[in-house]
Amino acid sequence: KVTICSPSGDTDIIVMAVTILNNFKERVSLIDGHGKDRKYIELSEIELEEPILSSLIGFHALTGNDFVSSFFRKGKKKCFGIFEKKFKVQKALMLLGDSCELKEDVFTPLEEYVCALYGSKKKKVDEVRYDIFYKKYSNENKTVDMSILPPCQSVLKLLVLRACYVSAMWKKYVEAKPI
Numbered sequence: 001k002v003t004i005c006s007p008s009g010d011t012d013i014i015v016m017a018v019t020i021l022n023n024f025k026e027r028v029s030l031i032d033g034h035g036k037d038r039k040y041i042e043l044s045e046i047e048l049e050e051p052i053l054s055s056l057i058g059f060h061a062l063t064g065n066d067f068v069s070s071f072f073r074k075g076k077k078k079c080f081g082i083f084e085k086k087f088k089v090q091k092a093l094m095l096l097g098d099s100c101e102l103k104e105d106v107f108t109p110l111e112e113y114v115c116a117l118y119g120s121k122k123k124k125v126d127e128v129r130y131d132i133f134y135k136k137y138s139n140e141n142k143t144v145d146m147s148i149l150p151p152c153q154s155v156l157k158l159l160v161l162r163a164c165y166v167s168a169m170w171k172k173y174v175e176a177k178p179i
Contacts, residue, residue, distance in 0.1 A: 024043075059093050089113040096110075125150050
């Protein structure tokens with residue numbers, strides 16, 4: 001039996017353990033946090049369906065971690081709730097990090113996913129950004145908190161590229177000198 005200690009309470013370590021050590025989960029446990037915040041986690045108690053398990057690294061890379069900022073006021077719980085219902089997003093996140101190029105079949109479902117995070121059924125993040133801005137601008141005496149808007153498409157592409165790089169780094173955990 002192996003116990004992994006993460007006194008910092010780092011979610012990255014939990015995600016990596018769940019995905020990478022899934023075949024050994026009966027023999028692995030985690031101690032996460034320290035003091036009153038310490039949690040004991042048995043990997044064998046975490047059950048995830050295959051599409052979700054295979055896309056968990058991409059999901060964590062995209063929705064916020066030590067290397068990529070999260071979407072403002074969009075916590076992991078909300079992100080996961082939408083993610084687990086969208087197979088296209090799961091498929092795109094499975095592919096995230098397999099290539100250094102950002103292909104349309106990966107970016108398009110992720111853009112739609114970000115639109116859904118902000119409560120829209122539209123498929124283009126720039127349209128959602130405009131709609132939210134216009135609604136707030138017309139209703140709130142011309143003062144808008146810009147942090148509530150989703151990123152524009154050009155910024156979202158950069159965020160997805162960074163998440164792609166982080167996913168690639170995490171997926172190459174067994175290589176001594178990854179490229």
